[in-house]
Amino acid sequence: MDFTKIIDTHTHIFPDTLAPRAIASLAEHSGDYKPHTEGTLNSLLTSMDEAGIHTSWIANIATKPSQTSSIIAWSKEIAGERIFPLGSVYPYSDTWEKDIDDLFNAGIRAVKLHPLYQHFYADAPDLYDFFSMLEKKGIMTVLHAGYDIGFGKADNAHPSRIRTLVERHPSLTLVAAHLGGWDAWKDVLPCLAGSSCYFDTSFSHETDKSLLESIMEKHGIDRLVFGSDSPWLNQKQQVLFIKSLGLSEADEQKIFFKNASNLQSRYSLLAKKN
Numbered sequence: 001m002d003f004t005k006i007i008d009t010h011t012h013i014f015p016d017t018l019a020p021r022a023i024a025s026l027a028e029h030s031g032d033y034k035p036h037t038e039g040t041l042n043s044l045l046t047s048m049d050e051a052g053i054h055t056s057w058i059a060n061i062a063t064k065p066s067q068t069s070s071i072i073a074w075s076k077e078i079a080g081e082r083i084f085p086l087g088s089v090y091p092y093s094d095t096w097e098k099d100i101d102d103l104f105n106a107g108i109r110a111v112k113l114h115p116l117y118q119h120f121y122a123d124a125p126d127l128y129d130f131f132s133m134l135e136k137k138g139i140m141t142v143l144h145a146g147y148d149i150g151f152g153k154a155d156n157a158h159p160s161r162i163r164t165l166v167e168r169h170p171s172l173t174l175v176a177a178h179l180g181g182w183d184a185w186k187d188v189l190p191c192l193a194g195s196s197c198y199f200d201t202s203f204s205h206e207t208d209k210s211l212l213e214s215i216m217e218k219h220g221i222d223r224l225v226f227g228s229d230s231p232w233l234n235q236k237q238q239v240l241f242i243k244s245l246g247l248s249e250a251d252e253q254k255i256f257f258k259n260a261s262n263l264q265s266r267y268s269l270l271a272k273k274n
């Protein structure tokens with residue numbers, strides 16, 4: 001295994017023709033966070049080169065039920081050695097079973113879901129069958145966690161709700177973004193740290209240092225993966241932040257590469273086909 005590589009499990013890009021409009025409209029709701037790339041594949045690759053990142057996962061989000069198929073088509077186009085695209089399904093789509101089948105048949109084994117943009121609660125009882133299907137099909141689920149700057153105090157993805165989801169679906173491989181819950185870290189510690197899901201590290205630099213250390217210690221290095229949330233944060237700065245924590249080399253390698261690499265090799269059928 002090559003430990004010199006870095007995998008960024010949380011980035012956003014869009015097809016070239018859509019990127020300017022998508023980035024501009026997202027930036028309207030992103031407060032002080034300004035985009036660090038143009039939101040295109042090429043600008044992400046440039047950012048990756050600057051940061052020494054080998055592979056980026058692309059966190060596509062179907063904000064409308066109809067978007068699953070266009071995300072599948074684009075994912076097939078961009079998948080490759082350095083780009084690992086995640087599919088997406090709108091959970092309350094009338095056709096969610098077919099949508100999951102379609103992306104499974106296209107070779108996609110990982111999805112990104114966002115409770116705020118997709119209008120669901122992480123622990124909604126009526127989504128039991130939806131998450132059971134992802135669990136049974138062996139589809140890794142990357143989930144936005146915590147509050148979202150564009151949605152005020154809406155708690156759809158609160159760490160306690162994600163805890164319920166994790167317990168309801170013990171075989172589902174779940175990655176909770178933003179260290180288990182953006183701006184809800186004091187609740188992450190009692191509610192979600194130490195559970196069987198993974199956390200990505202994006203925005204962890206905003207956590208109080210001692211709280212960050214407590215969350216990392218309780219959750220365990222083996223279930224932490226590096227994520228930047230590019231373009232909203234700068235990939236290189238996020239790499240440097242993790243390096244500033246004073247972790248052992250072995251722990252750094254797990255966060256930057258080993259843990260995500262294990263997940264990627266289990267869930268990256270599409271990339272292998274290319």
Ligand SMILES: [Zn+2]
Binds near residue numbers: 010059229
């Ligand atoms: Zn994100």
